[in-house]
Amino acid sequence: MSYKLYYWPSIPGRGEFVRLALEDAGAEYVDVGRDQGATAVAQMIHNGAHFAPPILADEYESVSHVAHILAWISRPLELAPGDERDFRRMHQMQLTVTDFVGEIHDTHHPLGPSLYYDEQKEAAARRSAVFISDRLPKFLDYFERMLTDNPDSDEWAIGRRCTTLDLSLFQVMRGLRHAFPNALSANETPALNELTRRVARxxxxxxxxxxxxxxxxxxxxxxRHYPELDGPNR
Structure with missing residues (x-):
């Protein structure tokens, strides 16, 4: 199966969650934005039924939204658990990743993406302080617990093998280490840290x-790493 990925060419962004699944599986795909530029991505949005990228297409259909895309391709790429109940739980946790990523984004753009960061610095500082003290620990504790409580594996979040969820958690941890290195180091996440190393290998x-x-x-x-939004160095 060959795919076409439509996403902006100059950033990892949400498209990276899809790329990681395709790359891990060795799937054949064309990264349209990087091959043809942002205009090709914008044209796909203009012509189709999609609000925003990432969009993944094969010869039959096109699908948008990260969690929806990953649910669609996880089985053909052999990145899904075999049990149907586990598949639904994987998708449930992937939607929680979506919530987490949204909150991470909003630390630097709490008033919306149409304003530059410099136009909302004060609000970003307030939003980031709450994120670091409250929201970040809650999300990390949840995913840490899901990893340690998996009855089928001490390596993966759901089922017996690596899934698209594990790849997404890997990307979130990488992103947090870039954006909030101090705040992340203040939280104990041994299972997530080990998962990150395992996926990287x-x-x-x-x-x-x-x-x-x-x-x-x-x-x-x-x-994005703004030192003024990160917690103190410990």
Whole structure:
């Protein structure tokens, strides 16, 4: 199966969650934004039934929203648990990842994406303080518990093998280490840390991270490092 991924060419962003699944599985895909530019992505949105990227298409259909895309491709890419109940739980946790990513984004853009960061610095500082003291520990504790409580594996979040959820948690932890290194270090997350190391060693992921296809985190994406928004260095 060959896919076309539509996402903005200069940032990892939400498209990275989809890329990681495709790269881990060694799937054949075209990264349209990086091959043809942002205009091709904008045209796909204009012509189709999608509000925003990422959008993934095959020869039959196109699907948007990260959690929806990952649910769609997880089985053909062999990145889904075998049990149907576990599949639903995986999707449930993936939607929680979506909530987490939204809150991370809103630390630097609490008044909305149409304003520059410099236009909402005061609100961002207040939002980040609450995120660091309250929301970040709650999300991390939840995913840490899901990892340690999995009855089928002491390596993965759900079922007996790596799933798209594990790849997404890997990306979130990488992003948090870039955006909030001090705040993250203040939270004990041994299971998530080990998961991050385990995913990084997977053949497809390791090759991708070492390639020119992988774009570094930057100040235009979801995970942005503003020292004034991070917690104190401990």
């Amino acid at each position: 997977r053949r497809g992921i390791a090759a991708y991270l070492d390639s020119e296809r992988c774009i570094d985190f930057n100040q235009d994406g979801i995970f």
